[in-house]
Amino acid sequence: MNGNFALTIDGRQVAGSGTFEVRDPATGAVVATAPAASADQLDAAVGAARKAFPGWAARSEADRKAVVANVADIIEAHAAELAELVTREQGKPLAGLGSQWEIGGAIAWARHTASLDLPMETIQDDAGGRVTLHRRPIGVVGSITPWNFPVMIAIWHVMPAILAGNTVVLKPSPNTPLATLLLGQLLQEALPPGVLNVIAGADGIGQAMADHKGIDKIVFTGSTTTGRKVMASGAANLKRLTLELGGNDAGIVLPDADLDAHIDKLFWGIFINNGQTCAALKRLYVHDSLYDAVCDRLVAYAANIVTGNGLEPDSRLGPVQNPMQFDRVKRLVEQARQAGARVLCGGEPAEGPGLFYPVTILADAYDGMDIVDEEQFGPAVPIIRFTDIEDVIARANASESGLGGSIWSRDLEKARALAARLECGSVWINNHGAIRPDAPFGGVKQSGIGLEFASLGLAEFTSVQVIHS
Template sequence: MTITFDSLLSEITDPNGREILDPATGEVVGKARFEGVEVLDAAIARAKAAQPAWAACSDEDRAGLLLQAADAIDAATEPLAELLSREQGKPLNGPNARFEVGACATWLRATATTELPVQVLLDGDEGSAEMYYRPLGVVGAIGPWNWPMMITVWQIAPALRMGNTTVVKPSEYTPLSVLALVAVINSVLPENVLTVVAGEGDLGARLSSHPDIDKLMFTGSTRTGQSIIKSSADTIKRLTLELGGNDAGIVLPDVDPKAIAEELFWGAFINTGQTCAALKRLYVHTDVYDEVCTELAAVARSMPMGRGLDENNVLGPLQNKAQYDIVANLVERARESGATILVGGTPDADAPGHFYPTTLVSNIAPDNALVTEEQFGPALPIIRYETVDEAIELANGLDVGLGASVWSSDRDAARKIAARIQAGTVWINKHGGIHPMVPFGGVKMSGYGLEFGVEGLKSVSAPQVISG
């Protein structure tokens, strides 16, 4: 049966549920049923009861079902992308809605085909010892509103592959996307192996304290991550936390500004800047500062912003009014400080939706709030520096460390600088690129734990040594 947007929406919409609005127009996208803690508790109980049978399936069988789930997502790409665009705001084209849905299938396939063999630790006169990785039990997953489908798959795919059952709590801003994604995946999975319960923040708090949740995966703010750490302490729950970022980029004086301008732009403005590992503060050497600003501004002016269902647009609105206000306030404070607004900075107050124009800010002090606070939107501060040591000190000066980048025509020199930057990932001549086989995670207040690849499988498993 062909899945259409209307059929998909009707499957997940509750006539008595909460209205979810399109951030581009304010129109109602659908209605999501928001549940209470008692419904979540019942879902966890069902997941716990289903877990032994799921763990008893062969690894080959579980991997095969994940591959079938990827095929099911492929078959539903267009309705899933349309729903995502309407609910989250991101355009269909560019590195946006269709890209995100495609990434869900890609990550499922990569996770299904990643091998985690038994590790032989000793095998000789001293004896034998082997390391196995066993299921933990029930894994809870709390996702964000910026990449709601893709990040949910990052969380659930390795958990399911390793024999855990999972309970998902989506963001209250983007529940429909995750409800639809789970409905598609569940068309091939056994009952109660994967469950989604939409609701308010009290559900997340319950997941982090519930004694039958053995592992919790969370992507979101550092403040919420701190609360999760505290509330999970009594049950000594395993955690993977991907928290706030404020990624730095360092541009060396040997670059060709025109050649790197578009990569710089997408490093900062992918998903209209609403990405944890986006480039959020750009340090440029004084020798190329003006030219980098000029070339980056030219790219920014060429990128169309508007409603996501318009095939021509590649930038969309901010997903919610609260985030819009954060961006607008930070840019206004930068303007008042004497910084130069190169592009943007003046939203149309009468236009519908949460659109904030693509904004570049130059001649800004390193301690300005737009630099030191994560804006999480389409506004990039460009800071001038004189020496590489100064740039590294500024890049490392904040309490976050998710990603960073170095831009140079000399790759060896860039790698040496990268080694001095305090971040979980440092990219060379790009920013934010991820791969399902390359581990990803932050340092400092950006969280702990790794996702993706072999390390991602290990993170949702209990290591067991058999020695004899």
């Protein structure tokens, strides 16, 4: 693969002030050399976005919607190239719920975003006067994206921002910048210069974006620890924020759960993207009457899942994306083993090159273990036994996180009642993590601020102006 990757600033491809290597987590080999932006280049990108903002904001909503729809067409035309690049730098397989699926999701989200409206609302219109509420763009949006879904999350951030009339400076994770840099280059075909600028570099550039007084809003997806830093930095100029942060999602399997119908959804709710998903199921509470059956069914399902290089057609899970996360998963599993958890499958990293860690299922886990109390963000899940429903709801809600949760039961009325008691932004019944572009998504407690997706997510990229006449 060639190394001709560049920053996009004011519609032009620009070399970085330096470079850094991007490695394939499946082999350790260098995929390509990425450009590293300097502080001056960040200033140039922000300046280009500020210059482009008035003209872009003045465009009609219909015009901007057509541009966003065109973005979806451009991504679709380059889907194979983008998917292979995501697999090489992120590790996920091309097939299954992998990079082709991610690019398809990016296309679907862009198309749905293009259909959204934020119409004027009339509060009063009578002999006493007229009061109307209008949504106005905020200005320059800084987007900082993570390494787990580099293209799809970029689309989640950028498309509603530009549809609302904002301009954007986008910075991908230094672990997975390549597909995002290519995406920025491709989308210049649809966008006026300066509307979307893409820079890359170490985490310090993201911090500089949070500090930058020329950026009016930050949208960030990543860890809660980093989200707090972004929030603190943005206080200097009262930046608007959308923060989608870490989760430690609990799933609760009730005694009447239909394992025959739902074991596949239970498995993929846990292990989608190798568990490297904010809204994956991270701790599984199972009623004592079904505990052994759930353990056995998950182990049997895992036995048929191939973990390997994402370019191999049979692979359904790939490597852990980076050494820091790989070491974290190893540490948490080993701590759980030493604390008495039984390793039902997996539990030992594969030999040879690449950051391969097998699907790991831990029985006899309990609250107080780090792997239960902390987000592992990898291919390992603790299964915790319960007998009392009131107790398990309290245990599920004891976490500082509140992104997602799930209830597994044949009794939908009972499941919905229990779902309403979970302290999280999204709850699924007999499923987990099934986000969709027409349903708002966001966390409570330490899992974030604000919403993404649908009209409520679009509104996050606007300010309100009320006209009294």
